[in-house]
Amino acid sequence: MNATVARLTARSLLGRRRALLLLLLPAVLLALSGVARALAGTEEDLAVGLLGGFALGTLVPLLGLIAGTGAIGPEIDDGSIVYVLAKPLDRHSIVVTKLLVAVAVVTALGAVPTFAAGVLLTGTAGTLAVAFGLAAAVAGIAYCALFVLLAVVTRNAVVVGLLYALVWETLIGQFVPGAQALSIQQWALAIADEVVGSRAGQLGVTSAVGLPAGVVLLLAVTLGATWYAGRRLRTIRLTSEV
Amino acid sequence: MTTVSIEQVSCWFGNVVAVNDVTMTIGPGVTGLLGPNGAGKSTLIHMMGGLLAPSSGSVTLDGETIWRNEDVYRRIGLVPEREAMYDIVTGWQFVLANARLHRLPDPESAARRALETVEMTGAQDRGIATYSKGMKQRVKMATALVHDPPVLLLDEPFNGMDPRQRLQLMDLLRDMGRQGRTVLFSSHILEEVEQIATDIQVMVAGRHAASGDFREIRRLMTERPHQYTIRSDDDRTLASAIMAEASVSGVQLDPGQRSTGHGGRSGSGGLHVQALDFAAFVRVLPRLARRHGIRLYEVSPADESLESVFTYLVSR
Numbered sequence: 419m420n421a422t423v424a425r426l427t428a429r430s431l432l433g434r435r436r437a438l439l440l441l442l443l444p445a446v447l448l449a450l451s452g453v454a455r456a457l458a459g460t461e462e463d464l465a466v467g468l469l470g471g472f473a474l475g476t477l478v479p480l481l482g483l484i485a486g487t488g489a490i491g492p493e494i495d496d497g498s499i500v501y502v503l504a505k506p507l508d509r510h511s512i513v514v515t516k517l518l519v520a521v522a523v524v525t526a527l528g529a530v531p532t533f534a535a536g537v538l539l540t541g542t543a544g545t546l547a548v549a550f551g552l553a554a555a556v557a558g559i560a561y562c563a564l565f566v567l568l569a570v571v572t573r574n575a576v577v578v579g580l581l582y583a584l585v586w587e588t589l590i591g592q593f594v595p596g597a598q599a600l601s602i603q604q605w606a607l608a609i610a611d612e613v614v615g616s617r618a619g620q621l622g623v624t625s626a627v628g629l630p631a632g633v634v635l636l637l638a639v640t641l642g643a644t645w646y647a648g649r650r651l652r653t654i655r656l657t658s659e660v
Numbered sequence: 661m662t663t664v665s666i667e668q669v670s671c672w673f674g675n676v677v678a679v680n681d682v683t684m685t686i687g688p689g690v691t692g693l694l695g696p697n698g699a700g701k702s703t704l705i706h707m708m709g710g711l712l713a714p715s716s717g718s719v720t721l722d723g724e725t726i727w728r729n730e731d732v733y734r735r736i737g738l739v740p741e742r743e744a745m746y747d748i749v750t751g752w753q754f755v756l757a758n759a760r761l762h763r764l765p766d767p768e769s770a771a772r773r774a775l776e777t778v779e780m781t782g783a784q785d786r787g788i789a790t791y792s793k794g795m796k797q798r799v800k801m802a803t804a805l806v807h808d809p810p811v812l813l814l815d816e817p818f819n820g821m822d823p824r825q826r827l828q829l830m831d832l833l834r835d836m837g838r839q840g841r842t843v844l845f846s847s848h849i850l851e852e853v854e855q856i857a858t859d860i861q862v863m864v865a866g867r868h869a870a871s872g873d874f875r876e877i878r879r880l881m882t883e884r885p886h887q888y889t890i891r892s893d894d895d896r897t898l899a900s901a902i903m904a905e906a907s908v909s910g911v912q913l914d915p916g917q918r919s920t921g922h923g924g925r926s927g928s929g930g931l932h933v934q935a936l937d938f939a940a941f942v943r944v945l946p947r948l949a950r951r952h953g954i955r956l957y958e959v960s961p962a963d964e965s966l967e968s969v970f971t972y973l974v975s976r
Contacts, residue, residue: 422760426746433748496744501754501803504709504738505761506730652728656711 420515427519431488443477444531451535465539466621469550473532478554479583481528482561485520487576491569510648517566524558549613557606560640567643570650598626608632662810662842663687664708669717671703678703680866686844690837692857693846699863701846705815709738737804741815745788751799752784758803774802793820814845830856886938891930891958899931901948907940
């Protein structure tokens with residue numbers, strides 16, 4: 419962890435219009451939750467639908483995509499990362515620092531609002547709010563790690579990330595059961611499933627994978643992507659100019 | 661004494677060979693890396709700066725491999741050509757961040773000293789986004805100088821600078837060279853290079869075309885055959901007169917569009933002249949024209965592009 423890299427990353431990430439975009443998504447979640455609570459009261463089914471479908475299924479992957487790719491992608495694209503790379507700094511520490519900044523953003527704007535929405539929808543800081551808040555937090559970490567790696571290995575990280583988060587997880591995952599096993603969302607749902615406990619099936623908080631598989635896959639993706647991003651950053655080609 | 665050594669280095673991107681079997685040594689003093697656009701200068705500097713792996717050969721700093729060796733940045737200051745910086749911060753914050761990234765014991769003093777060196781203290785509290793191109797260039801210099809490195813690599817540092825800033829940077833680089841630092845800068849402008857560089861390395865089309873003292877390279881460039889396009893009111897007469905001169909090796913009459921010159925004389929589409937002795941030819945041409953009563957409409961060098969000059973050097 420390098421404090422200077424973290425400060426520069428945070429300022430780039432939260433500067434200009436990106437901060438507004440990042441704030442817009444949790445604001446929509448909280449507004450929807452407020453409206454649902456006002457119109458339908460404390461409906462658990464509705465809460466699961468909103469928290470699972472919108473918060474975990476859309477808000478967290480999109481935030482992970484914006485924060486994960488935004489933490490390093492623009493600097494690689496415009497070449498300004500050369501000022502960080504031309505320093506005696508370990509490349510893994512650069513990646514870990516940028517990942518931590520992205521995770522902090524997704525936790526603050528994804529996991530915390532998910533928990534808050536859960537409280538708003540159920541009327542209590544009970545199991546559902548904690549389950550989805552926790553699932554959003556761990557999913558956010560894995561998404562960030564994956565998208566930081568994508569930003570290091572490809573200039574089309576946002577497009578590839580969108581294809582994964584929205585097309586693979588949301589669209590294909592709905593119709594192809596096997597695809598769900600390769601979904602960060604499903605791995606995080608396994609944790610929510612465990613927290614909710616015996617009522618999980620009844621409430622529809624179910625995952626395509628079991629808890630051990632979910633935890634192992636989340637850890638594998640997070641650690642593997644972070645390690646590989648550091649390795650690739652060591653040999654990154656910044657220019658094709660001759 | 662710090663030396664950057666490039667040994668039989670080639671670098672290619674797919675099918676494009678950017679640098680082809682280059683060997684050179686950059687020692688203390690100011691070295692100019694000269695060549696037209698696309699000659700491979702940036703690629704070479706990227707390899708010397710550890711930002712690009714050579715496809716073959718080795719690039720070392722005092723015998724230590726530069727590629728994948730983050731420790732060399734304690735001794736290298738790099739000024740990239742690309743303008744992008746962290747525009748969201750001020751000049752002071754950016755240079756200070758660079759000092760901190762180097763883990764200097766007193767980053768504030770180092771940042772202040774670097775900004776003073778490039779004369780940017782007056783604008784240091786403005787956002788980088790508001791800087792002119794020249795100011796950005798000077799802040800880039802400050803980031804490269806902040807850790808007082810023995811080696812300074814600058815990719816086209818004079819781009820975008822106004823004449824005063826250019827002179828100031830030239831003085832700065834000369835001082836750095838006098839202090840015994842190894843300073844390498846790239847440029848495609850010969851005059852820039854010859855004003856400050858004690859040593860020149862010339863790159864053409866990815867190859868190392870020439871190296872050594874700039875006076876020798878300048879002489880080679882000046883003494884090469886020069887080509888001119890000339891238009892007059894009597895090209896045919898002028899052609900025969902020019903051909904009699906020893907300083908000229910060939911004259912071609914361009915039929916072009918025939919025109920009638922003054923006094924009913926016949927012009928043509930112009931003359932293409934190849935002069936062996938550039939200095940003698942430019943002295944004799946006006947005398948010839950006066951002697952034969954010919955009015956010159958146009959005398960223009962036809963091959964003054966850097967590419968043609970450098971290509972001539974390579975062919976020697």
